[in-house]
Amino acid sequence: MQRFSHFRLAILTAISGILLTLVIAGVIYIQDGRQIRQQLSSELQDLQLHINRQLQNHMFGLTWIARHHVRSQADAEHWQQEAPIVLNSYPHFRALIWLDQDFNWLASYHSERQTLNRENIPQQYLAPLQTGQRALVPSQFLNAEQIEVSMVVPLAQNDQTQYFIGVLDTRALLSSTVNQFIDSRSNFRLAQVSTGRSFFEVADSEDLLSRWGGISEFNLFGETWQMALWPNRERLNDMRSWLPLLVILAGFVTTALLTFVLYILGISRVRAQELADTNIDLYVEIEERERVEKRMAYLAEHDWLTDLANRNALMEQLDEFFQQADQQQLHVGALFIDLDNFKEVNDALGHSVGDQLLKRVATRLHRLAPANSCLARMGGDEYVLALANLPNQQSLIDFAEKVLTTLDTHFYVDDYEIFISASIGVALSKPGVDTPESLIRNADTALYRAKESGRNSYHMYSEILHHELNQRMELMKRLRHAVEHHKLTVFYQPKVDMHSRRIIGAEALVRWIDDDGSIIGPDKFIPIAEDTGLIIPISEFVLRSACKQLAVWHSLGFKDLNMAVNLSGKQLQSPDLVAQIMAIVNETGIPASHLELELTEQVFIDNIQSHTNFMHAVRERGISLAIDDFGIGYSSLSYLKHFPVTALKIDRSFVQDLPHDKDDATLTQTIINLAKSLDIGLVAEGVETEDQVEFLLDRDCIIGQGFLFSRPIPADEFTRLLDEYQGQVPIQIM
Numbered sequence: 001m002q003r004f005s006h007f008r009l010a011i012l013t014a015i016s017g018i019l020l021t022l023v024i025a026g027v028i029y030i031q032d033g034r035q036i037r038q039q040l041s042s043e044l045q046d047l048q049l050h051i052n053r054q055l056q057n058h059m060f061g062l063t064w065i066a067r068h069h070v071r072s073q074a075d076a077e078h079w080q081q082e083a084p085i086v087l088n089s090y091p092h093f094r095a096l097i098w099l100d101q102d103f104n105w106l107a108s109y110h111s112e113r114q115t116l117n118r119e120n121i122p123q124q125y126l127a128p129l130q131t132g133q134r135a136l137v138p139s140q141f142l143n144a145e146q147i148e149v150s151m152v153v154p155l156a157q158n159d160q161t162q163y164f165i166g167v168l169d170t171r172a173l174l175s176s177t178v179n180q181f182i183d184s185r186s187n188f189r190l191a192q193v194s195t196g197r198s199f200f201e202v203a204d205s206e207d208l209l210s211r212w213g214g215i216s217e218f219n220l221f222g223e224t225w226q227m228a229l230w231p232n233r234e235r236l237n238d239m240r241s242w243l244p245l246l247v248i249l250a251g252f253v254t255t256a257l258l259t260f261v262l263y264i265l266g267i268s269r270v271r272a273q274e275l276a277d278t279n280i281d282l283y284v285e286i287e288e289r290e291r292v293e294k295r296m297a298y299l300a301e302h303d304w305l306t307d308l309a310n311r312n313a314l315m316e317q318l319d320e321f322f323q324q325a326d327q328q329q330l331h332v333g334a335l336f337i338d339l340d341n342f343k344e345v346n347d348a349l350g351h352s353v354g355d356q357l358l359k360r361v362a363t364r365l366h367r368l369a370p371a372n373s374c375l376a377r378m379g380g381d382e383y384v385l386a387l388a389n390l391p392n393q394q395s396l397i398d399f400a401e402k403v404l405t406t407l408d409t410h411f412y413v414d415d416y417e418i419f420i421s422a423s424i425g426v427a428l429s430k431p432g433v434d435t436p437e438s439l440i441r442n443a444d445t446a447l448y449r450a451k452e453s454g455r456n457s458y459h460m461y462s463e464i465l466h467h468e469l470n471q472r473m474e475l476m477k478r479l480r481h482a483v484e485h486h487k488l489t490v491f492y493q494p495k496v497d498m499h500s501r502r503i504i505g506a507e508a509l510v511r512w513i514d515d516d517g518s519i520i521g522p523d524k525f526i527p528i529a530e531d532t533g534l535i536i537p538i539s540e541f542v543l544r545s546a547c548k549q550l551a552v553w554h555s556l557g558f559k560d561l562n563m564a565v566n567l568s569g570k571q572l573q574s575p576d577l578v579a580q581i582m583a584i585v586n587e588t589g590i591p592a593s594h595l596e597l598e599l600t601e602q603v604f605i606d607n608i609q610s611h612t613n614f615m616h617a618v619r620e621r622g623i624s625l626a627i628d629d630f631g632i633g634y635s636s637l638s639y640l641k642h643f644p645v646t647a648l649k650i651d652r653s654f655v656q657d658l659p660h661d662k663d664d665a666t667l668t669q670t671i672i673n674l675a676k677s678l679d680i681g682l683v684a685e686g687v688e689t690e691d692q693v694e695f696l697l698d699r700d701c702i703i704g705q706g707f708l709f710s711r712p713i714p715a716d717e718f719t720r721l722l723d724e725y726q727g728q729v730p731i732q733i734m
């Protein structure tokens with residue numbers, strides 16, 4: 001549309017130029033037509049004049065003959081001799097007649113002798129003769145051809161005794177006059193108005209008569225005659241002016257030129273506009289680029305959310321701190337601060353609240369940071385406070401404690417009151433040994449231990465810690481190798497009906513057989529497996545092995561046996577877990593109702609909402625669900641009734657001091673009561689003595705698991721146990 005406006009003038013000029021040209025050409029064309037008609041009509045008038053003149057000439061000629069005759073007193077013979085001379089001068093007389101006063105024939109030239117009766121001629125024609133005037137009489141009254149005109153003159157004005165008549169060949173007269181005075185390309189017609197009969201006509205076509213014909217009427221011998229003169233096509237074309245065509249041509253050419261010029265102007269205006277627009281775009285782009293470059297330069301050194309220094313800026317600052325510290329024999333310190341349970345705040349209240357909280361934390365830490373320090377956000381919920389010129393370790397620890405105290409009061413974000421604590425890894429540089437990188441790495445290492453040791457605390461980096469973590473790294477490497485090279489196996493620990501001492505099921509417990517044949521327990525490697533993700537293939541291996549083994553025992557006739565398998569919290573994050581479990585159940589052919597999945601109380605509490613779907617899905621497929629290590633996690637007991645849990649396993653820490661420890665006895669009793677009231681199963685873990693059996697049986701807790709009956713043993717030993725004791729377990733097998 002914008003573009004169109006630039007060419008509007010050109011378009012309007014083109015339209016109005018064409019219209020104006022057509023109007024002018026039209027007017028000229030009409031004017032031209034009018035002129036042509038005027039010319040034809042004036043030609044017609046001229047023609048009429050010439051015809052009249054011819055008639056008059058002949059009349060004069062006849063009169064002159066009469067007068068001459070009187071003067072010369074010529075007789076009839078002599079008159080006849082002179083007649084050709086007269087006809088030579090007046091060629092349109094076809095005949096000359098000499099009459100007496102009664103119109104008796106005295107002599108004639110080129111005419112037969114006739115008897116004329118003057119009485120037959122209407123008086124109106126002859127009236128002029130009485131005053132010596134000349135008369136025109138239509139020839140039919142004088143027995144001549146009807147079309148001819150007879151001119152009658154008395155011999156002399158005062159002599160009415162004799163008359164001369166000249167019979168005029170009107171056709172010849174008309175023909176010669178018309179040929180002489182009108183253009184050969186014109187058509188001519190003389191017609192009697194009363195009859196409409198054409199008297200004389202020189203015409204090849206009547207096409208143009210109605211449009212172009214000049215028409216005039218005149219009176220002759222009491223008749224009205226109509227003369228029409230019109231051009232033929234060739235003459236009309238000649239008469240037509242070239243002007244309208246020239247005007248059209250000139251108008252169109254001028255319009256085209258003008259339109260072209262305006263179009264070019266329009267184009268140059270568009271180009272100019274485009275150029276201006278491009279310039280503006282360019283300026284905007286340059287400004288935007290400058291803004292982005294400034295922002296990038298800023299972000300190269302700052303954290304986008306909190307405006308604190310980022311890792312790059314921190315490392316540069318640390319370089320300077322290290323140089324100062326080396327010169328002054330002082331230390332550089334780093335506090336690696338990580339917020340505890342920040343993920344829960346994010347999950348529960350949303351990322352916007354999480355971001356606000358991170359900013360508030362930054363503000364508080366910033367207030368705490370002394371002049372010679374650098375506070376940076378390392379990403380997520382991690383901050384580092386680097387301090388220069390520290391005299392000793394204690395000064396750094398003092399800072400760590402201040403940080404914990406600062407964060408120990410609530411934050412208000414969007415109407416939420418949020419409590420959050422932090423874990424801090426603390427590291428102090430060793431002059432001449434550490435670098436900025438190693439200092440931050442050490443603080444991060446110490447943070448790991450602070451997290452492990454229960455949060456809201458700090459941990460100081462030391463060589464021992466370093467060593468421990470190195471060992472952990474080593475273990476991690478070896479575990480990966482073990483998983484890849486099938487060094488894991490599954491042991492089974494019986495679950496026993498303590499009344500009948502019958503084995504009612506087994507719990508599958510993973511073991512790592514080291515290269516030297518020693519067995520590494522799951523307590524050592526399950527946490528590492530969870531951290532590295534190796535727990536997924538390990539758990540799949542245990543579940544498949546356990547299900548296969550159960551199928552073997554079922555096939556040996558121990559069809560009532562159940563199998564319990566532990567689930568890790570990490571596994572529950574997989575959306576396909578139910579499908580994976582069912583695939584293994586179907587693959588090994590065991591009844592799903594004989595499989596029990598154990599979930600520690602901690603895992604259950606941590607993800608109670610998100611695990612609900614999983615628990616229902618598992619139960620719907622007939623698989624049992626037990627809560628492991630029950631009692632230590634202080635789970636809200638009321639939760640239990642909302643979830644499809646089939647059994648509680650009383651944690652062995654309560655069982656181990658039974659029956660003497662009153663607190664444990666009370667707690668155990670409470671758990672038993674709870675299970676009964678919810679009508680769910682009970683298993684006592686870590687049963688090691690008969691007293692414990694007695695205590696538990698007295699309180700109706702029938703199922704037990706513990707060293708009293710059997711330690712976890714390899715599958716073939718378990719089979720032997722089943723075979724030897726027909727499903728019964730002797731007390732203290734090994």
Ligand SMILES: Nc1nc2c(ncn2[C@@H]2O[C@H](COP(=O)(O)O[C@H]3[C@@H](O)[C@H](n4cnc5c(=O)[nH]c(N)nc54)O[C@@H]3COP(=O)(O)O)[C@@H](O)[C@H]2O)c(=O)[nH]1
Pocket residue numbers: 493507508509510521522523526539542566567568628629649652685686687688705706707708712
């Ligand atoms: N996610 C997985 N966790 C697993 C798997 N296999 C084991 N584990 C978990 O590791 C923890 C340690 O297990 P383990 O070293 O096998 O110890 C088990 C028993 O040996 C021990 N126990 C049994 N009876 C007694 C006893 O009378 N006294 C005593 N001191 N210890 C005893 O208890 C462990 C079984 O406990 P629980 O699982 O809670 O029933 C342990 O938490 C395992 O869950 C695995 O494949 N995946």
